Amino acid sequence: MNTITVGHRAGPRLLAGLSYYGPAGLPDHHRQHGPLPAVGRRLIDVVDAAGLTGRGGAGFPTGRKMRIVAGGRGSKVVVANGCEGEPASSKDRLLLTMLPHLVLDGLAAAAAAIGARDAYLCVHDHEASLLESLQAAVAARKDSVRIQVSGVPGRYVASEQSALVQYLNGGAAKPAFSPPRPQERGVRGLPTLVNNVETLAHLALIARYGDRWFRSAGLPAAPGTMLVTVGGAVRRPGVYEIELGTPVGEAVARAGGLAEQPQALLVGGYFGAWLPAGAAWPVPMTHAALKAAGGALGAGMVIALPASSCLLAETARIVRYLADEGAGQCGPCVFGLPALANAMADLAYHGGRGRAGRQLAALLPLVERRGACKHPDGVTQLIRSAVRVAARDAREHDVAGPCRGITREPLLPLPGEDL
Ligand SMILES: Cc1cc2nc3c(=O)[nH]c(=O)nc-3n(C[C@H](O)[C@H](O)[C@H](O)COP(=O)(O)O)c2cc1C
Ligand code: SF4
Incomplete structure (x- = not known):
């Protein structure tokens, strides 16, 4: 997926500075938005009033998270999550490659608001040219917060927030058992704000244009x-x-x-x-x-x-990928997800024995809500939706065998596959 297009009824906001000629350097960024104004703790009230929620997936209110971290003891840390572990998503990469200073402004503004002197911008460690261009962008700025660009392992669960924190602390990039959450005890044991890079880009605009402007869309x-x-x-x-x-x-x-x-x-x-x-x-x-x-x-x-694709086969591929991406430290990931991946593959590609559907239905409740993080629940939600939406196909696969759709080229992107 490489076409980058902008469309927005009220005119683009985040993407206003996007140029087809290349990434926006600091002078381009300032021409578009002006310099970042000096912000302090009051920014948290403005972010609250704006109603900004996290764009990393869960939609947690950003102002509330900032307030929790700001209220913690001692120094604070900000972590920008730019890993974009979802293989089908390209938005964070677009921001980081084309509009890096919008994200860095958000990081600097968040740090100033919560009282952090250290910040990390995390991206996958195999993205050598992205790491290099972000380091150059940081070097071109004069932020009072120290920003370190960090490469983290390119695995799906490595960009879950507690996994990032554990990795930055020198451990394995695996989700940690909580509490404590990073907001309370994160990098070097300090209260740590983890935000998605798109969330931070919105924050950079809210710091400039205010909460009423933000609310004038949506x-x-x-x-x-x-x-x-x-x-x-x-x-x-x-x-x-x-x-x-x-x-x-x-x-x-x-x-x-x-x-x-x-x-x-x-x-x-x-x-x-x-x-x-x-x-x-x-x-x-x-x-x-x-x-x-x-x-x-x-x-x-x-x-x-x-219509000509097989929804069950597409789901089976993704479930296998997600099962292989588990951190292997809780029962649902070690036993549950591989078993679900086998049952889903059985339904999609073999079937005809009338037992794959029953097997799936029996396994799902054994996996749900039992992991230390939301990884297994994400997988079960996807499977449940597949057998609900393709219920008739699932019955036919199960009884009569797979449909012709399984011979079609896979559609859903996976890392390392050039579709
Ligand atoms: C398995 C798993 C993978 C995740 N991967 C990402 C990711 O790649 N990027 C991201 O921003 N958030 C990811 N998250 C969510 C983060 O844990 C965290 O909630 C988010 O970075 C917080 O930012 P936000 O409040 O700005 O959305 C993931 C969560 C889980 C459970
Ligand atoms: S559920 Fe899986 S990914 Fe989440 S912490 Fe446990 S082993 Fe790791």
Whole structure:
């Protein structure tokens, strides 16, 4: 997915400084937005009033998290999560490669607001040129916070916030058992604010233009804009900036509309859920509305699956990938996810014995809500949505064997696969 397109009714905000000629350097960034104003603790009130929520997947209120960290004892630390572990998402990479100073401004503003002297910007360690360009961007600035660009292992669970903290503390990049959460005890034992890089980019704009400006886009209960990665059977796959509350179908329309008759949409990424295309179309893109519709907003991905693909086979590939990506330290990851991946593959590719569906149904409750982190629950949510949305296909696979869709080229992207 390499087309980068901007679409926003009220004009782009985050993507306003995007140029087709290359990454925005510091002078370009200042020409677009002016220098970052001096901010202090009052910024937390402004972020609260703006109603900014985290764009890393869970949608936690950013002001509330900043206040918890600021209220902790002693020095503080900020960690910008730029790992973008979701293989189907491209938004964080777009920000970091094309608009790095927007993210760095957000990091500096968050540090000033909570009283942090040290900050880390984390990206995957195999992204050598990204690491290099971010180091150069940091060197071009005069921030009072010390910003260190850190490479972390490119595994799915390594970018969960406690895994990042554990890695920065010299340990393995695996989710830690909580409490304490990073907000209370994080890097070097200090209260640590972990935010997604898109969240920080919004924060950089709120520091300049204020809470009322932020709320002038989106819905009162879900204000502002967000970046979505739209892919699959659409004419112009890419990253788009939309207002919160934009219907899913309109996000697809921004990407040029459907390229093929759709069967279902995967909304929210691999920790999200499948929704029937027709049902998903009018649903406003907010955490609450998508949850009520049986989906998830996650980190803002919409992937259209064509009618000729096999939803069960696509899901089986992703479940196998996610099972292999577990940290192997809790029962659900060690035993549950591999068993689920086998059962899902059985249903998708073998079937015909009438037992794969029953096997899946028996395994799901044994895995749910039993991991130290949300990794296993993300996988079970995806499987449950697949067998719900493709219920008829699942029965036919189970009884009569796989459909013709399994012979089609896989659609959902996975790391290392060039689709
Ligand atoms: C398995 C797993 C993987 C995650 N990967 C990412 C990631 O790649 N990027 C990200 O920003 N958040 C990721 N998160 C969420 C982070 O733990 C954390 O909630 C987020 O960085 C906080 O930022 P926000 O409040 O700005 O959204 C992941 C969570 C889980 C459970
Ligand atoms: S559930 Fe899995 S990924 Fe999460 S902490 Fe346990 S072993 Fe690690």
